[in-house]
Every structure is written in structure tokens, then in C-alpha cells.
Amino acid sequence: MAREGNLEAPTRHPLAWTEANFWDETRLESELERVFNICHGCRRCVSLCNAFPTLFDLIDNSSTLEIDGVAKTDYAKVVEHCYLCDLCYQTKCPYVPPHQWNVDFPHLMLRAKAVHFKRHGVPLKAKILSSTTTVGRMASIPVVAEVVNAVNASGVGRKLLDKTLGVHPDAMVPAYHSRTARKRLRHAKAEGTATPAGRTHGKVAIFATCYCDVSLPQVVDDLHAVLIHNGIPTRMVMQEVCCGMPKLELGDLDSVRAYKERNIPVLAALAREGF
Ligand code: SF4
Ligand code: SF4
Incomplete structure (x- = not known):
């Protein structure tokens, strides 16, 4: 039996995304419930990002104060807040493999995101914003870069960006350089x-x-x-x-x-x- 927490590097199992079970929503849901329940009993990661406070608030505001009081449809609210930085896995969690609880929170979030993507897709704006190579190439063309930067620096431009791509008017947006x-x-x-x-x-x-x-x-x-x-x-x-x-x-x-x-x-x- 593996000890809880030690100084050895965790064993990372590859994401099993080529296996049919990976995409099975019922299995995914029960794995989310299992891991969320372990996290509920541990709560070490509460300060790392917004995924954990979201999970713990859902549990603390439920009728049972346990994971069984949280609607399964609310699991997505936790997944949404994970940006896959890997911090919880790499630095905090004492239950990562080879521990028998086999907690790999980021990989589980990634699996949930992948299943959601396959089933529902994502809005066009998310596709555009995540196409950084294409957007970067276009926005860094000489003259285009200056125009894009000027629009992004104007109030009207930011409202437009908010309406079309959902970028909050106060969010920092990068400038583009033609001399890449x-x-x-x-x-x-x-x-x-x-x-x-x-x-x-x-x-x-x-x-x-x-x-x-x-x-x-x-x-x-x-x-x-x-x-x-x-x-x-x-x-x-x-x-x-x-x-x-x-x-x-x-x-x-x-x-x-x-x-x-x-x-x-x-x-x-x-x-x-x-x-
Ligand atoms: S991998 Fe996700 S859940 Fe873990 S600390 Fe980073 S953002 Fe939070
Ligand atoms: S990921 Fe690990 S350390 Fe973090 S709350 Fe869950 S069980 Fe605890």
C-alpha cells in the first residue's frame, strides 16, 4: 500500500482517451463523484484556483452537506473553473498514484472537458479565441497589427470584443507585434x-x-x-x-x-x- 504523501515524484498514467470507457458518461460521472468526495474530505487545494471553492460551496450549500447532496448537473461548474495548471497534482495532492486512491484531479477535469466537447462542441467564439496560431498570424501582419491594437485600446473596440467574442471589457488583452x-x-x-x-x-x-x-x-x-x-x-x-x-x-x-x-x-x- 502506498503511503499518503511522500517526496517521490507521482506516477502519471497516460490519459486513456483512446479507450471506449474514457468517453462513457456514466463512468465519468461516478469517477467525478468518487474524486470529489475524496477532495471534500481533504480540502487542501481550496486556495489553488476556483475549481475547489466551487466544489466545496456546492457541498456546503447542499441539503446533506455531502457529495450526494450535489446535483450531478452541477459538476460542470467545477470542471469549468479548472484551467489545467496541474498544480494540485504536482504539488499538493497526497493521493496521486501510486496511492491506491488514484486521484488525478487535472486529468479527470480534462476527461470531463473532452467528453463535453465531443458531445456538445463549443461556441464559435471559443474556437476563434483558442486558435492562437491563426489569430496571431493574422493580427501580426504589418498595419493590421496597429489597427487591431488601436481597436483593442478603444472603449468602442472593447465593447465590440465583448459582444462578439465575450472578452470582458476590463480583461487585459495582449498587443500584437508585426516584428515577431x-x-x-x-x-x-x-x-x-x-x-x-x-x-x-x-x-x-x-x-x-x-x-x-x-x-x-x-x-x-x-x-x-x-x-x-x-x-x-x-x-x-x-x-x-x-x-x-x-x-x-x-x-x-x-x-x-x-x-x-x-x-x-x-x-x-x-x-x-x-x-
Ligand atoms: S489543475 Fe485545475 S483544479 Fe488543479 S489547481 Fe490547476 S486549475 Fe485548479
Ligand atoms: S486534489 Fe488531492 S489534495 Fe487536492 S483537495 Fe483533492 S484530494 Fe485533497
Whole structure:
């Protein structure tokens, strides 16, 4: 029997999304009930995000003060608040595998999101906002970027954004840059002699991410400058697409797989070159 909490890394089981049981709504519901009940008895994660307070409020406001007093239709309210940061699994939970209770809260939330996505889909606005590669490419075209930034900075533009894409008028929205990180650093060739350090070969290929590429290119520029200053051969990953996180948060696993199939060969080739 595994001990409750220890200093060993948890065992993470792969998401079983290719198995039929994964998509079975009755099984999902009973697994949600099982894990929610364990969390109710534990409550360590109450401060991590809004998923746990939502769950505990549902239980505390129910007629039985237990998980059986919560309507199953309300489980989605908990799932909605999880943004899959993995903090509860990685840092807090003493019941992760190999513990026999086998609690993997983020994977369970992801499963619930995936089942919901498959059954109900998501609104067009969620699809647009999560298509960060496409949106970033379009919004970072010279002149278009300036127009988009001006509209996003105006009261009228923010009202429009609220009405069309559901972006709250007070929410921070990123600026777009036409001089993207990949444009700025396309000539970076990772020249020089790499000095292996530990298990690494001492060479770096930067996976910029959509956000840093088009909205925070200075961060990538700075990172590159620091690495070069320290004698570390550095280049960009030039053919990357979205890492898939926005689609993962929607439970759109097919899109995540499509991105993975484009990114992994590029990254694997770089890894074989010693990056
Ligand atoms: S993985 Fe989800 S439930 Fe866990 S801390 Fe992050 S947001 Fe909260
Ligand atoms: S995820 Fe684990 S640590 Fe967090 S409330 Fe649930 S049982 Fe407790």
C-alpha cells in the first residue's frame, strides 16, 4: 500500500482517451463523484484556483452537506473553473498514484472537458479565441497589427470584443507585434562551441509559443541575448505551431493531437542535432 504523501515524484498514467470507457458518461460521472468526495474530505487545494471553492460551496450549500447532496448537473461548474495548471497534482495532492486512491484531479477535469466537447462542441467564439496560431498570424501582419491594437485600446473596440467574442471589457488583452520573435531571430544560427552541462548538450532551441512570438517578442529577444552572452549556442524553432494548450482547455483532443503531430517531428529533429 502506498503511503499518503511522500517526496517521490507521482506516477502519471497516460490519459486513456483512446479507450471506449474514457468517453462513457456514466463512468465519468461516478469517477467525478468518487474524486470529489475524496477532495471534500481533504480540502487542501481550496486556495489553488476556483475549481475547489466551487466544489466545496456546492457541498456546503447542499441539503446533506455531502457529495450526494450535489446535483450531478452541477459538476460542470467545477470542471469549468479548472484551467489545467496541474498544480494540485504536482504539488499538493497526497493521493496521486501510486496511492491506491488514484486521484488525478487535472486529468479527470480534462476527461470531463473532452467528453463535453465531443458531445456538445463549443461556441464559435471559443474556437476563434483558442486558435492562437491563426489569430496571431493574422493580427501580426504589418498595419493590421496597429489597427487591431488601436481597436483593442478603444472603449468602442472593447465593447465590440465583448459582444462578439465575450472578452470582458476590463480583461487585459495582449498587443500584437508585426516584428515577431521569429522574425527578429530568424538569422540566429546557434553558432559557436557548445559546452555540455549535466545531461544537456549545451545548445538551446527556443520554442517561442504563440503568445511570446507575437505579443511578447521582447521576452524572447532578451532570453536569446542572455543565452548568447553566456556562450550558449541558441536558435529559434522556426516551424512551430501552437503548443495546443488553449485547445486542451476546451477538451478538443483531436486538435491537440494535430498540433502535436506537427510540432514533435520538428522538435525531435532538433533534439537529434543535440538541442
Ligand atoms: S489543475 Fe485545475 S483544479 Fe488543479 S489547481 Fe490547476 S486549475 Fe485548479
Ligand atoms: S486534489 Fe488531492 S489534495 Fe487536492 S483537495 Fe483533492 S484530494 Fe485533497
